[in-house]
Amino acid sequence: MINAVQGTIGANPAVVSAARAMSHFGEHALGWVGIAAAGWLVDKPRRRQWAGVAVGAVGAHAASIVIKRVVRRPRPNDPSVQVNVSTPSKLSFPSSHATSTAAAAVLLGRLTGLPLPAVLVPPMVLSRVVLGVHYPSDVLAGSALGAASAAALLGTEKRLASRRARKHDH
Structure with missing residues (x-):
């Protein structure tokens, strides 16, 4: 799958850039922290x-790092895969980029009313495969983890708001 992506859209230097x-x-x-700021x-x-948004993106990213250290799946390491970017870690599962992007996209989408997960997640997910640093399962798992992290944060915010409203009413 990585070879197919790199051999098609990944063959375009503008796409790699x-x-x-x-x-x-x-x-x-x-980047997500900067947008939130x-x-x-x-x-x-x-x-x-x-x-x-910042807390959600950073929290999701941190969760992905913990999972990476438990799973310890190495990044793609095949001579046919061209690695087009350096990475801070040799571990790939789940993709922290996909995780933080999905979390930020869900939270920003909720904040703006725009369908941002559909707009922001696919390019980031695809970019990780184009760059040769993730397997498709890494980015899919990262996207799911990010969405779940955002949902957990939204649920917590809703419960806290409900408690504040009850306190205010009393």
Whole structure:
């Protein structure tokens, strides 16, 4: 599958350059933290939600790192796979980029009302395979973990808001 992706769209230098840019943006969830910080600065009424985007992306990223260290699956290592970006770790499962992107996309989508998971997750997931640093199962598992992490955060926020409302009513 990696060879098929790299042999088709991954053969285009512009695609590889875009994938590298996405890789740098997503490293350690920092791009998502930057977007959340910008939102926090300009959208004062919804600062809590913007902070939630940062917390959700970083928390999901941290969860993926823990799982990587437990699973210890090595990155693709086949002479036919071209690795097009450096990575901070030799471990691949799950993809931390896919995890933090899915979490951020769900939370940003909820905040903006836009279908951001459908727009943001596929390019990041595909970029990790184009770059030769993940198996398809790595990015699929990362996407699921990120979405689940975001759902857990949203559920927690809802419960806390309900408690605050009950306290306020009493």
